[in-house]
Each structure stands twice: as C-alpha cells, then as structure tokens.
Amino acid sequence: MFCKTCGKEVNDRAIICPNCGCALDNTTIQESVSEKKKKKLNVLSLVGFILSLASLLLALWGTVAIAGLVCSVIGIVQIKNNEQKGMGFAIAGICVSVGSLIYTVYTLIVLLSVLSAL
Secondary structure, eight states: OBOTTTOOBOOTTOSBOTTTOOBOOHHHHHHHHHHHHHOOBOHHHHHHHHHHHHHHHOOSTTHHHHHHHHHHHHHHHHHHHHTOBOHHHHHHHHHHHHHHHHHHHHHHHHHHHHHHHO
C-alpha cells in the first residue's frame, strides 16, 4: 500500500505513515479495532477454571481437579492456536487444579498415616 500524502510504500497493516506521520486510511483503523473485538472467549479455559473451583468443594479423590487441569491445558493450546481470549482463566484453572491435587494427596497421606496408627 502507498501513502496518499507522501506517496511512499508502507506496510499494509500500518495505521500511520512512518515517513510523513499522516493517517493512512480510516477504514484501516476501524478494521484493526474490530479485529480486536472479534476475539472470542475460549470455552474450555472457562470450563477448566470452573471445574478447578468445584474441585475445592468436591474432594472426589482429585478426579474433578484432573478434569479441570486437562480442560485448562487444552484451553491454553487452543488459545495460542486460534488467538482467542481466556488465557487468565486457563492459567488460574491450572493453578487451582494443581493446588487441589496437592491438597488431595496431602489428605490421603494424613488419612493413611492415621489408619496405619490404629
């Protein structure tokens, strides 16, 4: 693409001409703003986060935490491949799931040590 003011060639994604500083095209600005709005939330990252929170309440031997961990990891991969939103949910889901799994293992160790003492 060429700048209408100075006539020099500029990058197609440029909003402002690096040579003269003039705005290139108003539609380019609107398209770049609308591209940011088009990014959708990754559902698996949200599901992974919700499952990891549920694993704190439902101590089912870590099965819910494992499901939350798997969904969050798959969500991160999809977010990177498809340029979606939800990275924060996925990272939080992983952290909470790992914490829940550590707590589950700790609880099992304490339970087994109490039962072996009897």
